[in-house]
Amino acid sequence: MRGLRKNYFAKAPREKEDQRKVNPKKVKEAVEEIRDVCYDDEMAHEMEDKLYADLIRAIALGRCVNVQECALEALKTKHMEFHRWVS
Numbered sequence: 001m002r003g004l005r006k007n008y009f010a011k012a013p014r015e016k017e018d019q020r021k022v023n024p025k026k027v028k029e030a031v032e033e034i035r036d037v038c039y040d041d042e043m044a045h046e047m048e049d050k051l052y053a054d055l056i057r058a059i060a061l062g063r064c065v066n067v068q069e070c071a072l073e074a075l076k077t078k079h080m081e082f083h084r085w086v087s
Helices: 025-035 040-062 068-077
Strands: none
Touching: 025 040, 025 068, 040 068
16 A cells, blocks of 8 residues: 555646646556555545545646546445545
């Protein structure tokens, strides 16, 4: 596990413009990271919330390729079994 990142889709140094775009492959990788920590409810829930926020931000900024496919991929976390708490 790579741990929590500040932003799932933040640009890496020297990344080309097209590599900064969010695409279904990047979302799928984020979903798999969450699946890898499902044993830790708190961590999985935090990562899920972060994924959704980062994806919405990317969509709003026009940095998301194939929005519908990315959204459908991200929603796969809702089928994962871990407890979610709302305060």
